[in-house]
Amino acid sequence: MSCFLLVFIVTLVPQNADAQSKKPLVVFVTGDHEYSGEETLPIVAAELEKNYGMRTIVLKASPDHNSEKNIPGLEALKDADLAVFYLRWRQLPKDQLAYIEEYLKKGKPVMGFRTTTHAFNFPKGDESEKWNAFGEFALNAPPGWGGAAKHTHYGHNSSTDVTIIPEQAKNPILTGVTAPFHARSWLYRVLPDYPVKGSTWLLMGKSVNPDKEAIENPVAWTGTNSFGGKVFMTTLGHPEDFRLEPFQRLVINAIHDELGLKVPKRWKGKMDIQVPYREAK
Incomplete structure (x- = not known):
């Protein structure tokens, strides 16, 4: 009788690490003087990790939200599947802008909140002045604040009644978004020229x-x-907006849609977001 000795060499691959790397990576880039985006969005990020199978990185202006010239860690955009911006009047150095430009040029999805229409505010004639139009070339929004686009708002004492565009009632992003609802954000004027032609309201x-x-x-x-x-x-994007369940669902749904994922039919529940508004400097 012949005997055969079979030797198996098994390479153990950490399954958790492999599974983790397959999860989509959402990178949040925050830096605004007014709306506490660096506090609201980490709560959204934690929810994505806990209940929706995503990886997240939250980047913040340093040393604080009023610091306009430094957001450390933007190299994370190299691996991002989605970049979410909540910025206001930044003046980032060229090496940091390069990471954002590289991401955009790959044609990857982009998401923005409120003051990201005027994310940058470089002086006239500055070599980075083109970034003042970030709202337009990245988000189909007005190119900065004021100007010929008449991008303005209707006063800090005002607020906004929000309704669904009837033709979009069955849009997956609006799944479970009960409207009308009332938002604390004072309404931004973007018409008549924005959102750019071809956008879906x-x-x-x-x-x-x-x-x-x-x-x-x-x-x-x-x-x-x-x-x-x-x-x-x-x-929208006032911190009190983030307390509203319809707005929370809108954000979670939009993130899934941007990533090419099915919008979850089952809502994992309302997030507890209690973040204060602060006056801009």
């Missing part, structure tokens, strides 16, 4: 107690930006 806002003659304006839209990347943009 999802939600409409009507100013309540405006300080000037007001018109209704879209407050959330999707589209494709100038680099070919998917866009989700909302001009």
Whole structure:
């Protein structure tokens, strides 16, 4: 009788590490003077990790939210599947801007909140002045604040009634988004020229107690930006908006849609987001 000795060499691969690397990576880039994005978005990030099978990285202006010239860690965008921006009037150095530009040029999806329409504020003639139009070339929004686009708002004492664009009622991003709802954000004026042609309006806002003659304006839209990347943009984003379940669902849904994932039919429950608003400097 012949005997055969079979020797197996088994290479053990940490299964947890492999599974973790397959999860989509969402990188949040925060830095605004006013809306506490560096506090609200980490709560959203934690929810994505806990209940929706994602990896997240939250980047913050340093040493604090008023620091306009430094957001450490932007190299994380090299591996990001989705970049989410909540910025206001930054003046980042060229090496940091390069990471954002590299990401955009890959045609990857981009998501933005409120003041990200005017994410950058470089002086006229500065070599990075083109970044002042980030809202337009990255998010199909007005190119900065004021100017020919008449991008303005209706006063800090106003707020916004939000309704669904009827034609978009069955849009997956609006799954479970009960409307109308009332948002604390004062309405941004983006019309008549924005969102750029070809964008899809999802939600409409009507100013309540405006300080000037007001018109209704879209407050959330999707589209494709100038680099070919998917866009989700909302001009809402006051910290009190993040307390609202319809707004929370909108954000979670949009993140899934941006990643090319099915919007979850089952809501994992309302997040407890109690973050204060602060006056801009």
